Amino acid sequence: MPAAIRNLRNNPNLLFVRLPNLLSFICIVVGVVWLLLLPLNEYSRQTYISENALLPGQVHAYFTGSEQNIFRGYKKELEGLLNDGQARGGQKDEAEVTAAVSDKLQSILQAAGLKVATQKYEYTSAGITHRGENTYAIIHAPRGDATEAIVLVAPWKTADDELNLNGVTLALTLARYFKRWSLWSKDIIFLITPDSKTGTQAWIDAYHDMHPASVQPLPLKSGALQGALVIEYPFDHRFQSLHIVYDGVNGQLPNLDLFNTAVAIAGGQMGIGANLQEMWGHDDSYEHRLQTMFRGMTKQGLGYATGAHSSFMPYHIDAITLQTKGEGWEDEMALGRTIESLCRSLNNLLEHLHQSFFFYLLMQSNRFVSIGTYLPSAMLIAGNFTIMAIALWMRTGYYPETKPSANPKNEKAPTEEKPKMSSVAERHLALPLSLVVGLHLLGLLPLWVFNNIFHQYFTTTTYIFVVVDIVLPLLLAAILSNGLGLAKPIIPQQYHLIKSFSLLLLGLSLSTLATLNFSLSFMIGLLCAPLSFVTRLRGSAPFRLATSSLGLVLLNLVSPPTVLLGVCWYTGVSVEAVLTQAAFGWDVWGYDTCSLIANKHGITEADIEKFNKDTWAWLGCKQLYQGDFICLSSGKPPMPMALPQATCGPQVPGTVRPAKWADLAGLNPCASPKCCAFWGQCGVTELYCQKAGYRAPPAGPTATVKGATEAPKSLPTKTSAAGKSTGTSAKSQSTSKFTSKSKSTTKAGTLDVTTVTYKPTSTKTTKKWTPEPTVSQYPWTAPWEITMYSERNCEGDYYHLEGYNKKFLDDKGCLAVRGGLNSQYTETGVTCKWWTDNGFTWKSCDAGTLKKPESWVLKNGYCSVFSTDDCDCSDGWKTYHQPQGCYNATEKVWTPQWESLQCSIDGY
Structure with a gap:
């Protein structure tokens, strides 16, 4: 056995050429055969109901x-x-x-x-x-x-x-x-x-x-x-x-x-x-x-x-x-x-x-195969590229050392000893790495072009890229092989490194893709399989010319533009129709991941995890779903917005922020033996009390709030804040789409703690809040709260406002409720939302459809109502203060149009 290993090490042609080619070919064949076996009864299963x-x-x-x-x-x-x-x-x-x-x-x-x-x-x-x-x-x-x-x-x-x-x-x-x-x-x-x-x-x-x-x-x-x-x-x-x-x-x-x-x-x-x-x-x-x-x-x-x-x-x-x-x-x-x-x-x-x-x-x-059964077929095809990449890398480092044998007694010409792998050659990486990275980045050009031109030009542009796809490799090959006066010809080692890096990147990408979209990984791997066996030819000039021409035709037949044209011809669908559908998918079906969000904001995924470790209902980057809100900076997380239907936890209306954030999950506990889930409901089933991720964690100094994706997603957490503080608030963004680009985000950034501004738009909402208060700086008290209803007896759709300013602050405290809530006064944090009567629908902070409420509840504090958007009392105004229960509008009580408000906890 040792002798065989030595012979193998001293035979670079077998070790670096024949053996990798054989293994790669076996991987491809076994991968295809594996897929073809799946329809047999021995490899597939009868369907059944698991739930x-x-x-x-x-x-x-x-x-x-x-x-x-x-x-x-x-x-x-x-x-x-x-x-x-x-x-x-x-x-x-x-x-x-x-x-x-x-x-x-x-x-x-x-x-x-x-x-x-x-x-x-x-x-x-x-x-x-x-x-x-x-x-x-x-x-x-x-x-x-x-x-x-x-x-x-x-x-x-x-x-x-x-x-x-x-x-x-x-x-x-x-x-x-x-x-x-x-x-x-x-x-x-x-x-x-x-x-x-x-x-x-x-x-x-x-x-x-x-x-x-x-x-x-x-x-x-x-x-x-x-x-x-x-x-x-x-x-x-x-x-x-x-x-x-x-x-x-x-x-x-x-x-x-x-x-x-x-x-x-x-x-x-x-x-x-x-x-x-x-x-x-x-x-x-x-x-x-x-x-x-x-x-x-x-x-x-x-x-x-x-x-x-x-x-x-x-x-x-x-x-x-x-x-x-x-x-x-x-x-x-x-x-x-x-x-x-x-x-x-x-x-x-x-x-x-x-x-x-x-x-x-x-x-x-009634018959299927699961991922554990079919996944090896795509992995085997992806593995063939990795095998060839490793073999080419090792081949570039092989350096046969030759020494003339000294024979003083014989004057014959010195003979060379057999090559031995006693040293490793220096690898020239600059050109191969630059070329591979540059060509991959060049692939972004057709992506950008086809998503920024009109559909009428899709067919013509496709044929242009087909021509470029044929000419560009030939031109690059001529420049790299012969120089053509533009550069020095590359050495064989650099050629092998270019191929090694390309195949390694292809193999790693397909292996990862196979776990997400097996079919796409398998199809790409099968089409790219000939790339594993492309090599420099030796022999006579006519033989090289004929073989190279045949290989060039084969590679162009499996190239993406040719495959697109072939599929369109076979199915009878026009190229324009296919690319129009693809452009729509790119423009409309978008997604965000922690990686994309982190790159966009100059942070890392680890930073996002760290910033959100105490965020209420944070599921982690591995369970990021549409509608989630995440913090993008350090600081203290926002207080969850009060939910009208919540019966436990921090989102019960009227709940104030605890002095210690760790006590958040213990607020408004359920009556025994019920447990509180993180969406504010009590229950006794496994969903509430036992299943990991659903139950709100108990209060305590080390409590960490986490949640689960099955919870209601129609109530994303909003900001509720109060008081003056010297702390730093966290920046947040609504995450998003799991299929392509981010289409809509919501951000809230760090701000001067003396200003609170809300500027809602259709796609982006910039929201600012004051940080968590310190008890010694601001005496914590219940906020003023007012809820206005579209129907009598406090029923129907309603608009809820709450804040923490203690006194009326003249014109600086004016809240314009048409077209967005705008607050300019200090020492306050205002939360607002438009809710439907079922408690699960909300709009931005705009009460435009509720110009004259039929009823309202002022739970705490005082509110003056004005008929103008600048709190001008000359056109009509009225002050309300803590009525008992629901207050119905009557003809005897004159009520102005609800264009703006001034509210406070203690009044004048």
Whole structure:
């Protein structure tokens, strides 16, 4: 054995060339074969329900009979509006038709007893403007606390751009039907959008307050979304089966339990066939399983949205689309009963779906493979690049030492000894590193170009980049190999280093990508496999020319531009359409991570973790979800905003900041044996008392506040502060999107402690607060608080203000409540929010829709109300002070328009 090892070390051609090539080839072959074995019964598994609370198909669905007449009536009304718009054509523009349809939808939903709201939006991408108006309504759960909700989506246009009249009509019918049931423990939201892409994205962005300026905020919200179902029924005849679409953006998938529940209810309870990946005649053979798996991998690898459900997944909301297919004997009532049973199953959930798989490959509606089974195939292909990179690195350091053998007795020419690896050659790294880094950065050029030009130029620009992709490597190769008078030719060692660094970076990237998007990693690895075997040729000139030309053609065939053109030609889709979709995805589906936020603000991820270790409900960078608020500087974290529905913890209205921040979690404790979760609710289940991350930690000097992603996300923590202090407050930002760029952030920065300014905008809100007070500097006391309601007896939507200034401060204390709260007086911290009566909807600090409240409560302090925005008493004013309970406006008591306020704790 030692002899064999020595022979191997002294044979560099075998050690550094043949053996790595063999190992790389084996890795590629085994990786492909591994994937091809997955459809076999020995490597795949039968699907099953992991979450027992779902109980699919265990309840009787009653959606039938008279509901069909309601369906037909609604459909006739909607058809009349659409036909009228088409008949009048030029006389009635699209905006008028849209307004008429929206009004009709609102009237139908309001007549059914639902709370209704609308949202207008506009997106611009690749020179195309997407605009529309969403209509949605909410059924508040009779047996719930408005902390959780289920969404039913019915787009007017399906993912295939077909009119979804039956789908919209069915949603309206289900809304009326669901309203009559008292069994719901979760709110039900019915969302009707103009299409399957922009409308849903605008609504879900605004629901989590991550929308751009061109998208209106939502005036009506509910709790944390537990799941979403999309209805697509685009034709008038009866259907044969249901096609379940589940692929999300960038390879994201819903929890497998949701898919399995839909299949179990459709096939088991309703007797409706369930299909996936457009495999209509699936006979459960190996070929059909493999074809289904490959279709799923293709959609996941390309990463585009396959329906309205795709917009929900970046927010960790499981969603699927139910599409009716074929011509059979199933009607809209059968689809309605399926949706009813699905909603009943989701209604049973005690916590967010989490027990089943989020990473899987489906090959039949009842068969799948999990990530632990399929991941090695992509890892093997990625590993081949790493093997070749290491071999090339070692090869560049190999230095054969030669010594002439001394033979004084013989005058023959000296002979050279066999090479030995007795020393290591010096590596010249500057050129290889610069070239590899520069070429990778050059890849940002087409990314920038295609996201900043109009769609009409996509095709021409693509062909330009194809030409550049062919010419540039040839030009670089000529310059590096021969110099061409521009530079010195590179030495063989530098050539090997360039290839080594490129393959190493490729292997590491694909290995990491495989854990997030297996399909994309596998496809890229397979296309790049020839790069492992590219080498300098030896032999005669004609042989080198022929082989080099063949290799160049092969490399260009697997290059990204050529693959794009080939796929477009094969599928019959234009290059412009593909790139337009990609540009929309880049512009609209965005995300933030701790790494991106840290780079943007010149800090590190470790800094973010350190700054937020005491932030209420901080989940850590590894569990960063949309809507989270994080501190971006050192200092003391903000006091959580008071939540009207909170019954325990620091967010109970009227709670003051403790002298010791460690005592925060112990404020307003629950009565034994209940436990307080970090969203301000008491309970006795595992969700509140045992599950790590949900229960609010006990008070104590070492208490650290943490939370969980399943908690309601519709109430991001806002700032409540008071008093004068010499401390430093923390800068915070609302995090964001898990799919691309940051679209909306909220920041609050360090400031002069004598000023409090609020300037809300649609996309960014700059908020300043005073730091945590020191007891010796400011005697802590309860804040002044006033809540103004839109209805009598203190009901309906309301606007809440609170602050800590002790005295009225002349004109400096004027609070203008139109267009944003603006406070210029000192020694105060003011929190404000516009709440709906369910306590889960809020806007910015603007009471523009509440010019004259019907009732109000002044819990503490004094407030003067003015009819002007500058607190000018010449046009009417009135002072209120601590009334008992609710104060109703009456005709006998003259009340000015509520344009501005002056409030204080002690009055004059």
